[in-house]
Amino acid sequence: MEQLIEIKNLRVDFTLRSGTVRAVRDISLTINRGERLGIVGESGAGKSVLGFSIINLISKPGKITGGKIIFRGNDISKYSYEQMRKIRGNRIAMIFQDPMMTLNPVLTIGTQMKETILAHMKVSNKEAEKICLEKLRKVYIPSPEKRLSQYPHEFSGGMRQRIVIAISLLTNPNLIIADEPTTALDVTIQAEIMDLLLELCETENMGLILITHDLAVVSEVTQRIAVLYAGKVVELGSSKQIITNPQHPYTQGLIKALPQMAEGAKRLNQIPGMMPSLRDMPDGCPFAPRCAALLERCKHEIPTLKELESGTQVACFMREGVE
Amino acid sequence: MRTRWQRFKQSYMLYSFLRDPVALTSFIILAILVFSAFGAPIVAPHDPYDPTTIEIMDAQIAPAWSEGGSSKFLLGTDAQGRDMLSTMLYGMRVSLLIGVGAVCLQAFIGIIVGLLSGYVRRLDNILMRIADVQLSFSTYMIAIFIGAIVQTAFGVAGYDRVAVPLLIAIIGLAEWPQYARTVRASVLAERKKEYVEAARIIGLSRIRIMWRHILPNTLSPVLVISTVQVANAIMSEAALSFLGLGMPVTKPSLGSLITAGFEYIFSGSWWITIFPGILLVGLILVINLLGDWVRDFLNPKLYKG
Numbered sequence: 058m059e060q061l062i063e064i065k066n067l068r069v070d071f072t073l074r075s076g077t078v079r080a081v082r083d084i085s086l087t088i089n090r091g092e093r094l095g096i097v098g099e100s101g102a103g104k105s106v107l108g109f110s111i112i113n114l115i116s117k118p119g120k121i122t123g124g125k126i127i128f129r130g131n132d133i134s135k136y137s138y139e140q141m142r143k144i145r146g147n148r149i150a151m152i153f154q155d156p157m158m159t160l161n162p163v164l165t166i167g168t169q170m171k172e173t174i175l176a177h178m179k180v181s182n183k184e185a186e187k188i189c190l191e192k193l194r195k196v197y198i199p200s201p202e203k204r205l206s207q208y209p210h211e212f213s214g215g216m217r218q219r220i221v222i223a224i225s226l227l228t229n230p231n232l233i234i235a236d237e238p239t240t241a242l243d244v245t246i247q248a249e250i251m252d253l254l255l256e257l258c259e260t261e262n263m264g265l266i267l268i269t270h271d272l273a274v275v276s277e278v279t280q281r282i283a284v285l286y287a288g289k290v291v292e293l294g295s296s297k298q299i300i301t302n303p304q305h306p307y308t309q310g311l312i313k314a315l316p317q318m319a320e321g322a323k324r325l326n327q328i329p330g331m332m333p334s335l336r337d338m339p340d341g342c343p344f345a346p347r348c349a350a351l352l353e354r355c356k357h358e359i360p361t362l363k364e365l366e367s368g369t370q371v372a373c374f375m376r377e378g379v380e
Numbered sequence: 381m382r383t384r385w386q387r388f389k390q391s392y393m394l395y396s397f398l399r400d401p402v403a404l405t406s407f408i409i410l411a412i413l414v415f416s417a418f419g420a421p422i423v424a425p426h427d428p429y430d431p432t433t434i435e436i437m438d439a440q441i442a443p444a445w446s447e448g449g450s451s452k453f454l455l456g457t458d459a460q461g462r463d464m465l466s467t468m469l470y471g472m473r474v475s476l477l478i479g480v481g482a483v484c485l486q487a488f489i490g491i492i493v494g495l496l497s498g499y500v501r502r503l504d505n506i507l508m509r510i511a512d513v514q515l516s517f518s519t520y521m522i523a524i525f526i527g528a529i530v531q532t533a534f535g536v537a538g539y540d541r542v543a544v545p546l547l548i549a550i551i552g553l554a555e556w557p558q559y560a561r562t563v564r565a566s567v568l569a570e571r572k573k574e575y576v577e578a579a580r581i582i583g584l585s586r587i588r589i590m591w592r593h594i595l596p597n598t599l600s601p602v603l604v605i606s607t608v609q610v611a612n613a614i615m616s617e618a619a620l621s622f623l624g625l626g627m628p629v630t631k632p633s634l635g636s637l638i639t640a641g642f643e644y645i646f647s648g649s650w651w652i653t654i655f656p657g658i659l660l661v662g663l664i665l666v667i668n669l670l671g672d673w674v675r676d677f678l679n680p681k682l683y684k685g
Contacts, residue, residue, distance in 0.1 A: 108588065112581060114577075114581065115581060125581075142583045147583055150582075153578060158574035158575060159577075159578040160575055160578070163596040164593070164595055172582070172588070172592070173582045173583075176585070177583060190423040202562070221578075224582070
């Protein structure tokens with residue numbers, strides 16, 4: 058399979074007066090053309106920062122301090138603002154959490170869509186409109202001709218997210234980064250949007266990075282899952298393997314914490330403790346203070362990703378011991 | 381598809397406007413004033429700019445209804461024998477022209493500076509300090525300074541010709557920081573919003589993001605201060621004219637009419653000062669009342685009780 062994007066040993070630091078926050082620590086991932094990868098983890102694990110660092114738009118004082126992002130053969134982490142502008146929205150598109158906020162309230166959606174096309178393609182106004190209509194039909198917006206001249210407030214939440222998706226599709230990107238695209242929507246709409254994303258990725262052969270904290274959602278849409286903990290990938294494998302046979306104690310905890318796993322118990326399962334502050338990490342495995350299967354080694358050494366027989370990669374000394 | 385006009389007719393803006401008697405009355409009065417000012421050559425009974433029609437014998441005739449009044453001059457005449465009503469209409473035209481012109485200039489400079497300093501963080505400090513320096517000069521001080529220089533440079537006859545653009549430039553340049561600060565504050569609030577981030581992710585250029593995405597979202601405070609600033613600019617012009625630094629007596633504005641009449645007020649010719657004064661106060665009042673309505677409409681959070 059052709060490789061679409063390769064992230065190599067990526068590091069992102071936020072330098073603050075009170076110290077350096079290492080939000081992304083040595084993450085390596087690859088995504089092939091048309092592949093869908095889920096990134097899961099709890100709040101503050103570095104999921105969104107990872108997403109933003111791919112398009113080089115981390116808000117200050119964040120900075121990529123190491124590693125490479127190779128997109129179609131070029132290291133885009135070194136690109137200038139102007140070079141990057143040609144890739145953003147063109148080859149790599151991004152979808153945000155809250156569709157209420159991502160559309161400009163004073164411009165019609167037609168204007169906003171055309172703007173994207175005209176920023177990246179040399180087409181006439183008429184042709185741009187045709188592309189808009191085509192993409193709106195793809196995301197199942199009824200009577201798109203009428204909708205083009207409407208303002209964002211005239212749409213419901215689910216419709217708006219569809220429009221945001223349509224905007225991201227306008228330039229036929231190779232990769233879509235969806236940062237919790239359904240968190241702000243209700244459950245029935247969530248399913249619709251996810252189905253839509255899945256369908257579009259399949260028909261257009263687009264790569265997808267789905268950032269979410271909802272394991273149930275990821276497992277349905279993506280082929281592979283990366284579990285992030287404190288800025289590191291702790292487990293990486295096929296969705297099926299990770300859901301049915303989680304290897305890392307953290308992933309196991311996450312899956313046990315799903316409400317449907319509680320099976321009639323009065324209280325839901327949870328992982329004790331909190332994620333360590335990204336400012337001062339423990340010496341050893343970052344998960345050690347919360348781990349139920351703690352070894353003496355875990356307190357001093359940081360485990361690295363090792364591939365198991367099943368193909369899953371996991372960063373845990375426990376699994377190394379088994380083999 | 382609804383046309384713009386149909387959309388306007390159904391809009392909440394029109395509805396709320398028609399239900400507010402103060403706004404409606406102010407608007408009607410303002411419309412009459414503006415119409416009669418700009419239609420002065422048609423509406424006014426005399427032409428105060430044409431010296432051949434002015435008779436010095438007609439000087440200081442009282443208003444038509446009082447003793448010694450003439451039905452030819454409804455509001456009396458001034459010291460040079462010009463019909464007060466006509467002179468006031470022509471004067472209001474000059475005042476409005478300067479007021480609106482100065483505000484356009486202020487808005488133009490202020491919006492550009494405000495956008496740049498709000499969005500491009502590197503420019504913020506320097507632009508805002510320039511604005512602070514500008515604000516620390518009084519409008520009148522600058523006006524007196526420049527006005528004196530121009531008057532000596534062009535002579536009295538030449539000054540007549542440049543007076544209107546000069547006053548527009550002086551008042552415009554003195555007040556732009558008001559706009560710059562308002563726009564900057566709104567830009568700072570808007571640039572944090574996600575649609576701006578989304579626009580960056582789409583890959584739009586900075587200028588386009590500033591101009592097409594942020595600016596339209598900052599326009600409501602701009603609209604509100606614009607109405608207030610028109611009233612302020614007209615008042616500034618009147619004050620400058622009163623001090624003898626504004627419009628010359630041959631092409632009077634409301635302010636210079638008030639000054640011109642001031643000398644005669646003790647000799648009993650009160651109408652030369654009082655009528656332009658009332659007109660000026662009325663004009664400013666209706667503009668401010670309309671401005672209040674615009675502010676209340678655009679910022680519903682301010683609803684009073």
